[in-house]
Amino acid sequence: MSCAGDISMREPDATPQAGRRTRAPFIRIEAVHKAFAARQGGELMVLDSIDLDIAENEFVSLIGRSGCGKTTLLNIIAGLDAATSGRIAIGERPVTGPGQGQGVVFQQHALFPWLTALGNVSFGFRKAGLPLEERRERSLELLRLVGLEAAANKYPREMSGGMQQRVSIARALALDPQILLMDEPFGALDELTRIELQQELLRIWQARRKTVVFVTHSIDEALMLSDRIVLLAPNPGRIQRIFEVPMPRPRSRTEPAFNALYDEIWSELSS
């Protein structure tokens, strides 16, 4: 995987942070509330006044305790769930459903059990109007990218959790979405594969100019990847603090700035 070269190509560009301040927000989340009907009647408030603007090509991570509403927020941006109140727009268009440029990698891998790995990835190309042969070629290419070429003809039940997760990443990439919404996509992977895929994701993000919203439980991962890290507090889910990550890429875990930020996020998270 050749990530270093691509990352340095980005250097002459303005840093993403600077870009975000001058450009109009791309994903605009305004006063979003989400409540679910509780089983004992009444409502369970899950998201409380979420305000967040995300710029085009920005890489934003969401972190926070389990159950604080990260998946819920991602689903709302994906257009798969409606907010109880508030506004959410992509570009200037209010989000009314999926298919406005969002591609999703789900927390549960959500592969179609009756399709092989290849079939699942190729499913992402359905709406692209490609000839069958090209769909196949490109799907294989994506499988190669996530290191699963050899598993092309396996069904989901024949794959390990981490393999399934990689197939679902490949399927989301097949959609070639403007916006990648990823819910703990590297959670089930071994350390080495995780780091390889992180670098691959950065490469794709820079080469294809995507906007990424990335849910993770790993502060380290968020620091390696993101322009900004949004820390959510639970009960009800709300934004506790937003951290800017100013270090240029490629980043190193040994930099003092990296560690200082790590400590700051850690103490905020555990407060």
Add this chain to the structure above:
Amino acid sequence: MNARLARAASSLAVIAVLLAAWELAVGYGLLKAYQFPPPSKIARGFVELSLTGFPTGVSLWTHTGVTIWRVLQGYVAAILLAVPLGLLIGALPVLDKLSAPLIVFCRSVATLSLLPLVIVWFGAGELTKVVLIGYGCFWTMLSNVIAGVRYVDPVLVRAARSCGLQGPELYREIVLPAALPRIFAGARMALGVGFMVIVGAEMIGTIQGLGALIMEARTFYRSEITIVGMLVIGLLGFLISSGLAGLERVLMPWAGNLDQVRR
């Protein structure tokens, strides 16, 4: 392979020991022969049934063939009705809500309690038997088809929607395949119901069929003939069920070994 042979051999040995114990128990007068006909008598009953027939002239093979044909007609008719109807009801939540009480009610009515009524409607001929079998199979199949399409993993639906599918396309390409395992399970259950109903359905107006055979044997206190009839019904159910399981594996290789999950 060796382990499998060993397992088969050991279960055969267990059966052989049980049969021998049974035979001896009757021989020593611990069990009464007319209540528990010993294996040797059952074997003789089987020979009589296959050669002479019971009642005379109607061989075991005729009984079996007639029964299979009746079950098949009722079963196939039930499936042909239940699958499209179930797919329709499952697709429209309103229909599902409206029909649910009726379906639970009809499924719970013991099929054989309908016998007198069905005779009044259709007479005591073939049609009555097929209708009864069909009735039993139908409700089992219908509720399984509906459940299959209603309870598709919502995460799969979300994944498909995020890939741009909606409406009929979503139903055809995601809901249908996702419901297939449940639909197949329903088809197997319905077949079981069909064989359960058959004895009662063949109680009247016929001397042919395994159910009729069992009733006729009862009249003459021929318990060993009853047992042969019972065994054949069990064997048929087993064979057809294995056939369906094999078909499932061919049609849905992705679903894994459903057998192990379901038993």
